[in-house]
Amino acid sequence: MTRFIPVRETILAGAILVLLLLIASRFAGFVAPSNLANVFNDTAPLIILALGQMVVILTRCIDLSVAANLALTGMAVAMINVTMPGLPIPVIIAIAILLGAIMGAINGVLVWKLAIPPIVVTLGTMTIFRGIIFLISDGKWVNSHEMSPAFTAFPRMELLGLPVLSWTAIITIALFGIMMARTQFGRSIFAVGGNPHAAVYTGINVGKTQFWAFVVSGALAGLTGYLWVSRFAVAYVDIAGGFELEVVAACVIGGISIAGGVGSVGGAVLGAIFLGVVKNALPVVNISPFWQLAISGSAILIAVAFNARAGRTKGRIILKSAEATQ
């Protein structure tokens, strides 16, 4: 059942437009194309992480360790850059993705082979990863003047008018669009989340699919770790503290069902953009900082409520007669 215009995504896109109009009425400069490009750039890390999280949530798991993974990878590559300033950036990026994937694999193995609930596994690894950052860095910061100019310049480099950071997000979106719709792995993710028992009968290894979902999420967290540290030009223990909740929130707003099996790439991206717009707008619309937390929380709740209503009419009814008897 493929719709040409998915309802959920359309509602969310509409909500983002209304939000932009509301913001524009208070601060016209916000909707200038150059500023919207900045907002997208600022939201890029959230989009990338939300796509990774989406894959995990679709398989009925959750990855709470993404922010800690990001911070640990970020610290590791920053320290590598300080000791070996000559190391080319593609190598740094490869190391970041690999490190992140390894951390994701640890989550995956624990969920797959030891069958520990994912929320417990990733809560544990989240704390462990943060602890490791403390161990390797001694609690010290890696600062902008210690990083090589190439290291901090990469995400800011402009290609066709957009910084590399934005392009990374766009490429990730494209890759995920293809992966989720056209590859065996993408389809088996939906199958595992939608109905694990049925998935087993079709020959899909549920645990293994979940494992790979965690690896994908970890690899993206690792990539974002480098981008984050180079963008803000600082690495320390607490970077991206609490960011995992924002990532989960972006997925939930984007209509990805926490129960697994339901969701789309477009939803996750729009969910992330929604949060990104709220976060970037709050500082400029001149609202008391004491209200900001409450407002961004309410925005999330409203978006989710909308989504829940939109999703209510949907449902898979296999036997029409069974529905009639209810």
Add this chain to the structure above:
Amino acid sequence: MSVLKKLAASAAMAAAMIATPAFAQDDVRIAIVVKALGIGFFEAAAEGAEEAAEELGNVEIIYTGPTDTTAEGQIEVINALIAQQVDAIAISANDTDALVPALQRAMQRGITVISWDSGVAPEGRQLHLNPSSNPLIGNMIIKLAADHLPDGGEVALLSATTTSTNQNIWIEEMMAVMGDYPGIDVVATVYGDDLADKSYREATGLMQSYPDLDAIIAPTSVGIVAAAQAVVDADKVGQVNVTGLGLPSEMAGAIESGASQSFAIWNPIDLGYSATMLAYELSQNGAEAAPGAEIPMGRMGTLTLDENNEGAMADPFVYDASNIDDFKSIF
């Protein structure tokens, strides 16, 4: 190790301990006890202590501390110093209360005890030297911005969280002295929650909301670094000056890029110098540590004690392009 060998070793050690004072009988021995050895900030303080020793002439500095930042480690160090019969102990404490018994024992044996940087409870020391005070910090952060705005201008505050006690007190103290800086307008106070990304976003938002903004004051080390990066990325270096409180090692890049003209934080060298001077005054010149007392501390002026026998050394020290290179490797 055989019992005999052990005995011999202890005897040798005891002999050494008794013998040491005989070698250095003329020198006043002041022990600078730090939270842990190998921390740049304290190494710099030791440098200041040596400077004071040189100025005083007959002082020997014993720079010591545990290898990790624990109160137990410091208690061992204090006990060793009591055994060595030093003249004074100046300590930056790992725990306010845990060190009190050991330090009281030292005082009973006639050793002068003061704390500096990180204090000990009043009953465990004669006085405490604070690097600065809230009014001095509040005045300094606005002065840093105003010094580069002779014709006045718009400044905004980027703080930590809405509930950060230190920052709120400093901002309050700053607002209290705004009358001394005519023409300077505080247009907004925003909160970066001590997160690099949120602080960056808030700083970017400030520059958008107030296109004529001249300075961002961030009295928090995460905020000041993030704001400096935001100014660089927004191409506003030279238009918006980022200032406030930060560490030289973290701010070196911002000074280099020009996003920050200057910022402030305590100077560990001055702190070590003042602690040594105070310890000397109390132990040798009969200065009395009592509320209201004014005790000289060499080139740093005098320390005035409050009702808790605490005093503030000086204004926070200003770091800029001229001295950042000397300090960025220290702390």
